[in-house]
């Protein structure tokens with residue numbers, strides 16, 4: 210039953226001339242002479258020779274940048290034209306530090322993973338380009354017009370059941386391929402599911418992906434996956450996990466497409482777990498005993514919740530409920546596999562999935578477009594500023610909250626911690642904190658909210674952090690179990706103060722709390738090197 214996924218290519222277009230990138234776009238990495246005739250820089254060959262083996266770099270000036278289309282934690286993405294062929298491509302300029310081998314290795318992991326994959330529902334890495342001027346490295350991808358998050362948030366877009374089936378079928382087919390090639394994506398979410406104008410969905414952004422071997426399990430970091438799509442075992446600190454983490458995210462996406470909004474929009478890791486338990490039921494005593502997960506004693510709810518997926522989603526097509534039910538199993542093994550999901554009743558029941566090519570043609574819609582639309586709507590117009598502000602402000606329900614990637618949220622924490630370190634003169638910097646990047650950071654309970662304006666808004670963030678973290682801690686007192694009372698009390702009283710002294714005390718208490726967290730997560734930091742080592746050896 211169902212449809213065959215279309216494999217059509219994006220059309221080629223005429224060539225234009227290239228402009229050099231502006232100076233502020235250049236990374237601070239030193240330019241290095243090419244190592245050999247192939248043109249790869251020495252720092253890349255030395256550390257990540259495997260990732261580039263057999264490939265020749267393109268020159269960055271073979272591409273004309275047309276527009277910036279995305280900006281992530283580790284990259285800026287541009288729509289560009291290949292001057293030689295005239296094809297429009299996406300150029301992902303990756304951020305890394307060429308003098309830090311671990312940073313280069315982390316960046317190269319995305320390339321190695323992508324080169325393992327070859328499927329119509331997985332983004333294809335077409336090549337790599339190097340700028341001789343700035344030593345920047347670009348990943349060259351086929352260009353995709355939309356992403357699922359942006360499309361779902363576009364005004365007036367509502368997906369029918371055959372459309373949802375069409376998208377889900379493609380997502381699960383892509384995941385089936387990744388898993389069969391030993392790749393865990395570890396960041397499945399709407400903005401990483403790209404769509405072209407032919408209706409083809411491709412899984413993108415393998416920046417957090419990892420290889421795995423089900424026969425030889427090795428510990429991996431639990432600091433992966435954007436919060437709203439993060440499986441409970443990761444929230445509980447699991448370091449041994451498998452395909453279940455991607456299937457959980459796929460279950461969240463399926464329910465989100467049918468509901469029209471995210472189903473588990475938690476603001477902190479504790480709140481996220483709470484939302485999961487309220488929907489999926491509290492884990493059994495057997496689960497807690499068996500799992501021995503690191504954070505289990507800290508976040509185990511006192512109250513017992515009954516599973517209520519059927520009641521919550523009573524308006525969903527009945528055949529979707531058993532698939533959602535299995536994908537959102539607390540026990541990872543009960544989520545099955547992508548293949549089992551593709552064979553589920555949902556896809557065999559009428560109405561069947563539509564053909565990708567029959568999907569409506571949408572105007573370009575990316576999560577970034579939705580973000581810009583929201584920002585524009587939020588800015589009062591000149592008339593509004595003159596006194597009619599209310600008329601120009603979007604109503605809260607018109608604004609769709611977006612998933613903030615966990616790495617971004619933790620990057621915010623990282624920057625603030627750096628400042629706190631300066632203020633408090635407590636030096637807790639370790640190499641493992643610097644690399645792997647901020648998303649590996651081990652803190653719990655960081656508020657993610659719409660008001661986040663980036664790392665520069667220290668004061669505003671400080672205030673919201675102070676109030677919301679302790680409010681949420683009051684809500685779920687379990688967060689504080691395990692932290693010394695002195696730290697908790699210092700943090701609470703500091704949060705109540707608005708004076709300079711109060712801010713410093715808050716900083717001190719948070720830095721101390723951070724020390725406790727670092728101690729707790731040092732195991733994860735240590736396993737990180739192992740993960741990379743194993744990654745290198747799995748072929």
Ligand SMILES: Nc1ncnc2c1ncn2[C@@H]1O[C@H](COP(=O)(O)OP(=O)(O)OP(=O)(O)O)[C@@H](O)[C@H]1O
Pocket residue numbers: 278279280281282283284285286299301332350351352353354356396400401403413414415416575576577614616
């Ligand atoms: N091949 C592509 N075609 C069109 N747009 C793309 C393509 N690849 C990425 N983008 C856009 O750029 C954005 C950022 O890309 P990507 O997710 O790979 O980077 P990232 O730095 O890992 O981001 P994040 O931190 O949000 O996970 C995407 O959400 C998407 O909108």
